[in-house]
Amino acid sequence: MAHRVLLLLSLAAAAAVAAAVDAEDPLIRQVVPGGDENDLELNAESHFLSFVQRFGKSYKDAEEHAYRLSVFKANLRRARRHQLLDPSAEHGVTKFSDLTPAEFRRTYLGLRKSRRALLRELGESANEAPVLPTDGLPDDFDWRDHGAVTPVKNQGSCGSCWSFSASGALEGAHYLATGKLEVLSEQQMVDCDHVCDSSEPDSCDSGCNGGLMTNAFSYLQKAGGLESEKDYPYTGSDDKCKFDKSKIVASVQNFSVVSVDEGQIAANLIKHGPLAIGINAAYMQTYIGGVSCPYICGRTLDHGVLLVGYGAAGFAPIRLKDKPYWIIKNSWGENWGENGYYKICRGSNVRNKCGVDSMVSTVSAAHTSE
Structure with a gap:
C-alpha cells in the first residue's frame, strides 16, 4: 500500500x-x-x-x-x-531540427561501442587507471580557465565525433606536458586510423562511420603521434591517408580507462587534463542550454565528447535548486548548445546521467621535439 x-x-x-x-x-x-x-x-x-x-x-x-x-x-x-x-535544461529549435532522429544519429553520432567491450574495459582492462585520492578536490574546475582547451570545432556531416574526443584529450595532455596548446588534426585519424578492438572485430575505427577513442589512442601510439590541424586540415570526409611522420606535434605516452566513479573521474580530470568520454546523445539534438538532467535517459553510448570540467551549482529553476554538473565540449560548432558546450548533471543521487560516467578514458602525452 x-x-x-x-x-x-x-x-x-x-x-x-x-x-x-x-x-x-x-x-x-x-x-x-x-x-x-x-x-x-x-x-x-x-x-x-x-x-x-x-x-x-x-x-x-x-x-x-x-x-x-x-x-x-x-x-x-x-x-x-x-x-x-528534462525541465532543468532548455530544449527547442536547433540547426538539426530538419533531421529525423535516424538521420541525426547516422550523420552526427559515431561512437562504436558494444556492451561486451564496454564491460570488459570497465572490469578487465589492462589499461585501467590507478585509484587516485579524492580528498580536497575543488568544488568547481574548468580546464578552459587554465589554457588546456582549444576552440570548439565542427565535425560537419561526418560521424567522426570519436576523433574529436580523442584529439581534444591529447591537446590537453600535450599542454600539460609541454606548456604549449596545439590544435591537433582529427582528419589524420579519420583517414589513417583503422584500429580494431582485439575482441570486437566489428568495433573498428572507420572514419566518418564511427570509431572508439581508446582505439584512436592505440593507433596514435603505433603511428608515433598526431599532426597539427594546420598541417593535416579537416575535410569532414573519408580521404586517402596523407600522414607525414615528420610533422608530428603531439604523441601518446599511455592511456587508461577510468572507473565508473564520479570522484575518480573528477580526480583524473584534474590530474591528467580533459577526458575522452562517451555519452547517450538522446537529448542533444534539441538542447539549447542549461543543465540537462532528464528523468529518463538510456545508457547506450552513441557519441564521443570531451569532459573539460565540472561545477558545483548550476541553477535549475524548474527544480528550484542548484544542481552540480559536468562541462562537456562538443564538436558541432559554436552555434549549438552553450557556444558549443553541454552541461549534464552529476552527483551520486542522480540516476539518469545518459551514461556520461560509463566510458571515460585519460591520455598522457610524451614530450616531443620540434
Whole structure:
C-alpha cells in the first residue's frame, strides 16, 4: 500500500512539473516569443522559414522542402517532450531540427561501442587507471580557465565525433606536458586510423562511420603521434591517408580507462587534463542550454565528447535548486548548445546521467621535439 501511495505522489509531482514547464516553454520563447502550442502548429511553416533563414538551409526542390517541413513539425513536438522530461535544461529549435532522429544519429553520432567491450574495459582492462585520492578536490574546475582547451570545432556531416574526443584529450595532455596548446588534426585519424578492438572485430575505427577513442589512442601510439590541424586540415570526409611522420606535434605516452566513479573521474580530470568520454546523445539534438538532467535517459553510448570540467551549482529553476554538473565540449560548432558546450548533471543521487560516467578514458602525452 505504501508503494502505491508513493507512486501516486510521484506521478502527481511529475504532472505539476510538466504543467509548470508547459506554461512557459523555452521552445515557444525561442521560436515565437509569447506564442502558444496552437500558434506553433498553425504557423509552423512561417517558423520553418525563419529556421531556414537563421541556419542557412537550402533544399533541392519543393518536394524536399515539404518533407523537411514535416520533419521540422515532428521535431517541434519532440522538443516539447524533451522539455517535459528534462525541465532543468532548455530544449527547442536547433540547426538539426530538419533531421529525423535516424538521420541525426547516422550523420552526427559515431561512437562504436558494444556492451561486451564496454564491460570488459570497465572490469578487465589492462589499461585501467590507478585509484587516485579524492580528498580536497575543488568544488568547481574548468580546464578552459587554465589554457588546456582549444576552440570548439565542427565535425560537419561526418560521424567522426570519436576523433574529436580523442584529439581534444591529447591537446590537453600535450599542454600539460609541454606548456604549449596545439590544435591537433582529427582528419589524420579519420583517414589513417583503422584500429580494431582485439575482441570486437566489428568495433573498428572507420572514419566518418564511427570509431572508439581508446582505439584512436592505440593507433596514435603505433603511428608515433598526431599532426597539427594546420598541417593535416579537416575535410569532414573519408580521404586517402596523407600522414607525414615528420610533422608530428603531439604523441601518446599511455592511456587508461577510468572507473565508473564520479570522484575518480573528477580526480583524473584534474590530474591528467580533459577526458575522452562517451555519452547517450538522446537529448542533444534539441538542447539549447542549461543543465540537462532528464528523468529518463538510456545508457547506450552513441557519441564521443570531451569532459573539460565540472561545477558545483548550476541553477535549475524548474527544480528550484542548484544542481552540480559536468562541462562537456562538443564538436558541432559554436552555434549549438552553450557556444558549443553541454552541461549534464552529476552527483551520486542522480540516476539518469545518459551514461556520461560509463566510458571515460585519460591520455598522457610524451614530450616531443620540434
